[in-house]
Amino acid sequence: QGIVVQGLGTFCTVQEPLNLGEEGVLLVRRPIFKLGMHMVWLRGLKVTLPDDIKIEPLNYHLLSLFISFPPHIIQDCVEETIRLFSFHLEKKHNVAFVFRDIGVLTCQGDTLYMMFYASCIKRLEKRASLISALRS
16 A cells, blocks of 8 residues: 655555575565656656555545644645755755655755665564665
């Protein structure tokens, strides 16, 4: 399953086979991010999402239960933050966008990177957390 943040992109997990050599193959879940903005000059993040992944919009009502702000305030904050990030991308500024407990989306020059925190990867895949973290 995945979550789309309108104007920014889609976060989801994919299951991949991980070859362990003589020990066989292990299926692991790996987080991915696909940028929703079209910026021709950007390199990196060439991600294709599998067709069978269910994508849902960010649920502002659910978020409001966890952070004690009304959904419309949360949505306004998210949208304003995305506009600010987009502005910096368009101006080709070096900028980092931090997603708490997930990772950091970084633009340096004309290259965009999504680096997931090891703790995020470990929560997704307990059986092969170290190996999946290295691959991500």
